[in-house]
Amino acid sequence: MVKEEHLYIVVYDIGDPKRWRRVFRLMNGYGDWVQLSVFQCRLSRQRHAELIALLDGIIHNGEDHLVLLDLGPAEDIVPRVVSLGKTFTPVVREPVIV
Secondary structure (H helix, E strand, O other), X not given: OOOOOEEEEEEEEOOXXXXXXXXXXXXXXXXXXXXXXXXXXXXXXXXXXXXXXXXXXXXXXXXXXXXXXXXXXXXXXXXXXXXXXXXXXXXOOOOOOO
16 A cells, blocks of 8 residues: 655755754755755655654754645646756656665
C-alpha cells in the first residue's frame, strides 16, 4: 500500500546564517532544492509532521519565518510553472533501493 503524498512548496526566511544552513541541510533530505530558500517536497502525512517538528526545533519564532504550501495530492498535480533562466523540474516519484 502506497502512502498518499502531497506536493509542498516550502519557503523560508531565516535571520541567522547558522540556522539557515541547518534548515537548508534538513530540507535537502526532504525535498528538491528549487531556489535559494525554496524547496518542493513530496511528503506523506507522517513525513510532513516529522519535518514540521524538526523545523520547529531549529527556527526562532520571533526572528524566522517558514511557510509550507500544500498543493494537494502529488499524483494529481501537474505544475503549471513559468520559469525564466534555469529549467524547472517537478518532483517525481522514484524507486528507493534498500
